[in-house]
Amino acid sequence: MSQAATQSDTSLTRRTGRTIVRPFAGALDLVLVQDPLQFSFPGSISRSHAEAAWTWAARDLAPELIDAERLADGSYTSAELEAIMPEMLLRMKAGIETAxxxxxxxxxxxxxxGSLEARDALPGIVLALRSRALLGKAQAFGKAINAMTDDAAIGAALQSMPLKDPALSALLFHAALPQIANPTRLATAIIKLSGNATEAAVIRMGFTPIIEAILAHAQNQLFVLQPMGPFADIDLICRSLDRFHRLVRSLTGYIEFARGSRWAMIxxxxxxxxxxxIEPRLRDVxxxxxxxxxxxxxxxxxLDNDRILAAINGMYLLVTIRECRDSLALxxxxxxxxxxxxxxxxxxxxxxxxxxxxNPSDSNTGARLDAGIKMAEVRFNPEYAETLKRARAAAERRG
Incomplete structure (x- = not known):
């Protein structure tokens, strides 16, 4: 956990013995990203920075407006925050200006x-709070993109966004992107609008917020990939890898990045x-x-059930890596x-x-064979697994 997040948890614990559950009662959830973060982007807010800002606002700026006990146990609602939001924003703005x-x-x-980075994030947090009503609309925008059948319609939709306000459009595109199933459609649309696929052309046309939203979401997959033990949620990990691949390929497969540019480096x-x-888990397969x-x-x-589970999970991971290998260095x-x-x-x-x-009655051998057939189904194909099942049935009859 980052220093800012630690400070946030500690500060509220001193008063209530419990910790904050959701920064700003969930008002910023659509633009929050999880640590670890090597790179920052204008449209995303680190959860640890949001937690630190929320603690500061609730404890130091508006303690008489917010019930700290209900805040700590998670029962403080967004509707309650909405009622005091204008006053809180005024106090946050005044606090930033005074500092x-x-x-x-x-x-x-x-x-x-807790950190200089959390301090620097405050203006972006205030902007996101002021724009909170638009974040929900950005989600709807992302869903609408999926239903559009041609690049011209997507291009028109992109141009309807406030591209002349980079800070606001960065927030909106970050909120919209999780709803867009195929980010490649964004890349092809902005290339057509830009006239060519070069990085300079994309920047010149004001599409920087889209590229950086894609990069921010790609980086945010790192959080999901942290728990890689035998009991990790392998479905979630595989979905995260697939999403990472879709995001990265939407850029590397279409945009011509300048050698040594910031985006290429990221x-x-x-x-x-x-x-x-992923590499350590791949080595264990x-x-x-x-x-x-x-x-x-x-x-x-x-029978080692934990090892069997790890092996089956490893097969699912291996097949996912096969589909995503163009976006990995493995x-x-x-x-x-x-x-x-x-x-x-x-x-x-x-x-x-x-x-x-x-020995047809050997339950441990039977369990290993069942596991092996399941792994073969994932690694090869269901038809091969069916062949193995028939071979097993024949072996048991002969036994």
Whole structure:
């Protein structure tokens, strides 16, 4: 957790013994991004910075307007905040201006918020709060993009956004993007409007907020990819990888980035970060298959359910990486894992078929065989899995 988030949690805990649940009662949820964040973008707000600002506003600026107990236990509602929002925004604006005019007060504000970055984020947070009604409309805009059938309609929709106000349009595009299933359609539309696919042309036409919203959401997938243990939500991880791939390919497959530009550097760095998160798990795939499907050589035969779960999850991850490999820096490792996993599965399934033929009542061998067939279904195809199921049935009859 970042320093700002720690400060936020600690400050409210001193008063109530509990912590803040949602910054600004959820008013900023559509533009919040999760740590870790190597790069910042105008349209997104770090959750840790929002938590620090919320604590500052609730504790120091408007303590008489907000029930700290209800705030801490999560029962404080957005409707209650809406009633006091005009006054809170006035106090936040005054607090920022006072700090800006006095270096000592600015230093104290930085200390209160926990970091210089959290202090610098305050104007963007105020703008997002002032624009909160538009954020919901931006969501609807994103959903509407999915229903548009041609690039001309998408282009017209993009030009209806406040492109001449980069700060506001950055917030709106960030709020809209999660609703857009295929970000590539945005890229092709802005290329047509820009006249060519160069980075300079896209910037010149005012489409910087769209590119940076895509980059911000790509970076935000890192948060989902952190828990990679055997009990991690593999469906969520695979969906996050797929989303990362769609976002990155919408840029690298269509926009011509200048060599050494900031956007090119961000893409390279984020791709490396995501690949580094996935690499250790990818290295374990073949080992998990071997250990989960192999009968113990010494002592009593024990079924390792955790290892079986890890191996099955590894298969789903491997197949997802195969679909997303163009957006990752894992080609050599993936090729090795893909080849070896197929060989290992075929070997262990055949061995377990032989064992089940010798002893059809062996429940552990049966469980390993079921797991191996499931892995084969994911790694190869359902038809191959059906063939293996028939082979198992035949082996049990012969036994």
């Amino acid at each position: 800006a005019a006095d270096p000592e007060k600015d230093r104290r504000l930085r200390a209160t918020l 893409l390279s760095a984020v791709t490396k970060q995501v690949s580094d998160r 073949v080992s998990d298959i071997n250990q989960s499907l192999r009968k113990g050589r010494e002592g009593s035969d024990r 080609n050599a490792l993936f090729d090795q894992a893909w080849s070896q996993s197929g060989e290992a599965l075929e070997l262990h399934v055949q061995r377990n078929l032989d064992l089940i033929r010798q």
